[in-house]
Amino acid sequence: MSLIVIFLFLGLAAFGMPLAFSLGVSALGGLLLAGFDLSVLPPRIMNSVNSFPLMSIPLFMVTGELMLKAGIMDRLVDFANAFVGRMRGGLAQVALLSGAGLASVSGAAVADASALSATLVPSLKKQYGLGFSTGIVAAAANLGPIIPPSGAMIVYAFMAGSTVSVGGMFMSGVVPGLILVTVLMFLCWLIATLRGYPLVGEKASLRNIFYQLRRSFVVFMMPVVVIGGIVGGAFTPTEGAAVGVVYALLLGFFVTRKLKVSDLPEVLLQAAKTSAIVGAMIAYASTVTFLFTIDLLPMKLAALMNDITDSPTMFLILVALMLIVVGMFLESNAAYIMLVPLFHPIAVSYGIDPLHFGFLFVFNLVIGMLTPPVGVVLFVVCGITGVKMGELVRESWPFIVAMYVLLIVCMFVPGIVTWLPHALGY
Amino acid sequence: MERLLDKTLSRVDSVAQLVLLTCMTVMIAVVASQVFMRYVLNSSIDWADEVSRMAFVWSIFIAIPLGIREGAHVGIDILTSRFPAHVARTVTRIMLALAFVLMCVVTWESIDVAAKTWSERLGAIDISSSYFFVAVIIGSAHAALHLLHLVLHPLDGRGPDYPID
Numbered sequence: 161m162s163l164i165v166i167f168l169f170l171g172l173a174a175f176g177m178p179l180a181f182s183l184g185v186s187a188l189g190g191l192l193l194a195g196f197d198l199s200v201l202p203p204r205i206m207n208s209v210n211s212f213p214l215m216s217i218p219l220f221m222v223t224g225e226l227m228l229k230a231g232i233m234d235r236l237v238d239f240a241n242a243f244v245g246r247m248r249g250g251l252a253q254v255a256l257l258s259g260a261g262l263a264s265v266s267g268a269a270v271a272d273a274s275a276l277s278a279t280l281v282p283s284l285k286k287q288y289g290l291g292f293s294t295g296i297v298a299a300a301a302n303l304g305p306i307i308p309p310s311g312a313m314i315v316y317a318f319m320a321g322s323t324v325s326v327g328g329m330f331m332s333g334v335v336p337g338l339i340l341v342t343v344l345m346f347l348c349w350l351i352a353t354l355r356g357y358p359l360v361g362e363k364a365s366l367r368n369i370f371y372q373l374r375r376s377f378v379v380f381m382m383p384v385v386v387i388g389g390i391v392g393g394a395f396t397p398t399e400g401a402a403v404g405v406v407y408a409l410l411l412g413f414f415v416t417r418k419l420k421v422s423d424l425p426e427v428l429l430q431a432a433k434t435s436a437i438v439g440a441m442i443a444y445a446s447t448v449t450f451l452f453t454i455d456l457l458p459m460k461l462a463a464l465m466n467d468i469t470d471s472p473t474m475f476l477i478l479v480a481l482m483l484i485v486v487g488m489f490l491e492s493n494a495a496y497i498m499l500v501p502l503f504h505p506i507a508v509s510y511g512i513d514p515l516h517f518g519f520l521f522v523f524n525l526v527i528g529m530l531t532p533p534v535g536v537v538l539f540v541v542c543g544i545t546g547v548k549m550g551e552l553v554r555e556s557w558p559f560i561v562a563m564y565v566l567l568i569v570c571m572f573v574p575g576i577v578t579w580l581p582h583a584l585g586y
Numbered sequence: 587m588e589r590l591l592d593k594t595l596s597r598v599d600s601v602a603q604l605v606l607l608t609c610m611t612v613m614i615a616v617v618a619s620q621v622f623m624r625y626v627l628n629s630s631i632d633w634a635d636e637v638s639r640m641a642f643v644w645s646i647f648i649a650i651p652l653g654i655r656e657g658a659h660v661g662i663d664i665l666t667s668r669f670p671a672h673v674a675r676t677v678t679r680i681m682l683a684l685a686f687v688l689m690c691v692v693t694w695e696s697i698d699v700a701a702k703t704w705s706e707r708l709g710a711i712d713i714s715s716s717y718f719f720v721a722v723i724i725g726s727a728h729a730a731l732h733l734l735h736l737v738l739h740p741l742d743g744r745g746p747d748y749p750i751d
Contacts, residue, residue: 175677176666178659181685202696206722215642395621402617428610436649491660
């Protein structure tokens with residue numbers, strides 16, 4: 161029966177039915193075939209999203225959007241400029257560094273991509289042309305879900321159940337995120353040097369650095385309070401996200417004074433609608449999961465994996481290869497919702513650290529947001545800047561390759577991922 | 587018929603937006619107050635968990651139909667975008683019709699479940715626990731209307747453009 165449901169789902173999805181409904185319709189088909197009473201549907205659909213932890217998704221979205229409306233981009237850009245403006249490819253370095261700063265208050269690559277494209281590409285393209293500028297912005301946007309907070313990690317932790325916590329997942333991304341920023345900046349310097357981009361920024365001065373540090377202090381205090389509070393156990397991720405919303409409101413109304421009351425409805429509605437897309441998939445995937453569980457599919461899949469290989473490393477490699485392909489075609493949230501419940505328990509049974517597996521899973525699909533033909537970050541950047549998809553892909557592949565290399569390094573050196581969360585007691 | 591559906595939908599959509607705004611505001615206010623109460627006033631709100639979850643569940647199911655209107659629900663169009671226009675249009679209509687059937691089934695079954703469990707009360711606030719299902723009923727019925735509209739009056743990828751305010 162599971163196979164029929166899977167084929168039904170793939171067929172419907174291939175013919176363009178939105179994934180949430182494809183899941184629901186194929187579950188409906190499975191229930192009818194197996195002769196189940198359809199009254200099992202509503203409790204699963206409702207209870208799967210009736211969850212306090214899941215609430216952190218819209219709340220973190222609201223936080224990120226409010227921080228942007230509060231005008232933090234200006235401060236982040238000035239801050240980054242004071243440090244790296246004078247480097248080769250200075251303005252592009254500024255984009256990468258302010259992308260990293262934005263990632264520490266926002267958890268979504270899509271939101272970051274649209275913010276960075278809209279604010280930075282107009283000045284970037286005057287120096288480097290549209291292709292390289294958008295390539296840089298797309299790479300910087302991908303830092304969003306790797307550096308905490310991270311919507312992707314919240315969804316992962318939720319779908320994986322009790323073996324990983326949101327706080328632990330957040331911490332697993334910190335060290336790889338910082339390494340990634342460094343690698344991207346080096347690549348950017350290399351490309352800028354090879355192509356002879358001129359030095360344009362002002363010389364770094366200690367006075368300016370201190371001034372910009374003071375100005376951006378209010379921005380960087382937000383992750384300190386919110387992420388620090390979550391990791392320190394002062395509040396749950398959902399509460400932390402709500403604290404973030406209040407922080408952003410205070411910042412926008414009283415410190416930067418750029419936030420208007422009339423901005424609020426749009427931000428709230430957008431966050432509600434975006435999280436409902438994830439919520440719809442979670443709700444209808446639960447009906448399919450119900451059928452899978454009756455069919456013992458997770459056990460069968462685990463047995464199958466065990467027949468193929470008994471080496472955890474081989475398993476990691478197989479999952480990584482599968483996710484690279486999945487990441488090219490499927491929106492990442494859909495992939496977490498459908499695949500994490502199947503593969504996370506197997507990883508645990510292989511003795512792989514749940515945080516290590518979780519981070520690799522998320523990182524792989526985050527890179528997938530940059531790989532054609534289906535890459536949301538590419539779509540957003542193209543939509544806002546008007547760059548051609550082919551040109552963007554041509555300019556962003558060095559960054560994609562760098563990310564995959566880092567993924568492989570993280571796979572074989574788990575300490576990069578797990579050291580910090582373990583040190584903090586996760 | 588089309589005008590009637592258009593008009594009904596734009597009315598329902600604006601009500602849905604108001605409900606959504608209320609849910610989001612309640613959610614943020616309740617969760618933030620809970621933290622404030624715990625650390626500043628050293629007490630807690632015993633209904634905070636139930637009320638915020640209620641607001642969250644409502645926000646999800648009420649927002650799903652608005653996502654349909656904007657064509658925001660993620661799907662895969664690699665295959666269908668290569669079909670000739672009239673084939674793609676027919677395929678899309680069939681898919682939306684199936685989704686419409688799903689929404690009708692979910693609405694119907696939810697009404698049934700809600701009616702049977704209406705006497706169960708929530709712990710901290712004295713209302714029926716079936717109010718969680720009411721969100722599913724309203725949201726799915728609203729979604730079914732939007733899907734029906736798209737099946738009857740497909741608009742070649744542009745999506746419907748009825749006014750909302």
